[in-house]
Amino acid sequence: MKLAAKTLLLALCCASSLAWATTATAVTAASTSASTPAGKPTAKASAQVFWSAFRQAVAQGDDAALQSMVKLPLLVRGEMDDDPVQRVGRARLKHMLHEVLDQPIFSSEGGATVKRSLREVITRTEQLPARAWMTPTSFRVEQLEFQWSRGQWKLTRAYLSPA
DSSP: OHHHHHHHHHHHHHHHHHHTOOHHHHHHHHHHHSBOTTSOBOHHHHHHHHHHHHHHHHHHTOHHHHHHTEEEEEEEEOSSTTSOOEEEOHHHHHHHHHHHHHSEEEEEETTEEEEEEHHHHHHHOOSOOGGGEEETTEEEETTEEEEEETTEEEEEEEEOOOO
16 A cells, blocks of 8 residues: 555656646757766757757747847847947847847849748758857857857857848
């Protein structure tokens, strides 16, 4: 009888733990599976996991998930070297992310110039391209720069084209 009660208690504890799993913990767990032998996640190994979660948040318009993937303050500037840098805090973050994601990106496809929003470019980019890597702990996709710090990936800088 005591063994049955302990088994039931263990099952209830496990079920309640599973109930409050979130996207963030799923990303952390998945990136930890891409780890060194010591169990610490590696930057390159976990980047694709992070990118997939970032893409999903962009595609679904999940502002809360996106904001959790940003290192504050987010540094935003224009495309020119002498453009001033804006430090975007929590109060302006949601608005700025929408502005950055809605800006047009121009590319060449089959000899034609194609205009898409950054949001669409991100959702179409399933795999991080090799050219995205700036250093072993940073990558850039179009107008967004990401850094590996303290065992996790974060969006740290964005470039905003003039309207």
